[in-house]
């Protein structure tokens with residue numbers, strides 16, 4: 001299988017790094033198109049892939065990943081639609097671009113898979129929401145999920161939840177990084193070095209996330225295990241609630257979805 005990407009920015013490079021690193025597709029069978037030549041050259045050097053400034057070249061691949069902003073989809077599809085065959089799997093990752101939009105831009109039915117990846121893909125720990133359209137066979141959907149497995153895990157969801165997934169997993173690394181940064185600021189206030197503060201805080205978040213995934217216990221139960229009766233952790237919980245911690249998170253997620 002040959003894979004092409006249109007757009008070779010942060011997400012495309014993260015995805016390609018995982019797919020190549022896991023040996024799922026060799027670099028020689030990958031071609032990335034972008035307008036930004038220095039970025040393409042850097043990707044060619046670091047990943048060993050073919051690069052081009054001609055989107056049509058990348059669109060001739062069997063699987064075509066569209067890793068550009070939502071607002072460019074219409075014009076890019078206009079540019080490539082004649083070289084995209086009925087067997088091509090068109091892999092999207094842009095907020096708000098629906099199957100109906102894609103069909104409308106192409107003016108015909110095509111095989112499409114909508115995804116919402118996230119940047120932890122850069123370290124092979126991404127989670128990607130995925131939904132194939134009716135033209136994609138089960139075998140093809142399985143293959144795309146295998147490729148996604150190169151940079152993390154895949155979660156199949158219905159198309160109606162795709163936009164709601166953005167604040168849940170697509171954008172939420174930003175929230176997680178802000179949380180780690182805020183914790184580290186608190187640690188620095190107490191006298192820790194930045195380096196040690198980031199290690200302590202990031203490892204704590206990583207370990208806590210693993211507990212949720214590996215114990216299967218409710219996060220509230222895990223939180224309760226930290227809160228010694230009459231102890232000091234429950235004071236921390238109370239203070240966070242007083243400042244609207246959960247509400248701030250949910251409000252942020254709501255506005256993110258509304259912006260799509």
Ligand SMILES: NC(=O)C1=CN([C@@H]2O[C@H](COP(=O)(O)OP(=O)(O)OC[C@H]3O[C@@H](n4cnc5c(N)ncnc54)[C@H](OP(=O)(O)O)[C@@H]3O)[C@@H](O)[C@H]2O)C=CC1
Pocket residue numbers: 006007008009010011012033034035036039055066067068069070072076093094095116117118119170171
């Ligand atoms: N970053 C993230 O965490 C996530 C991003 N996404 C989605 O993935 C997509 C890509 O995002 P991301 O990688 O962060 O963005 P980047 O800006 O890092 O990469 C996009 C690349 O596409 C190039 N580009 C723009 N227009 C064209 C065009 N007409 N033809 C070819 N290349 C073009 C850009 O060039 P130039 O800079 O010159 O415009 C840029 O190099 C977006 O739809 C985003 O919403 C989804 C989930 C997570």
Ligand SMILES: O=C(O)[C@@H]1CCC=N1
Pocket residue numbers: 095166170171
């Ligand atoms: O901010 C954005 O538009 C993209 C979508 C999900 C993460 N980043």
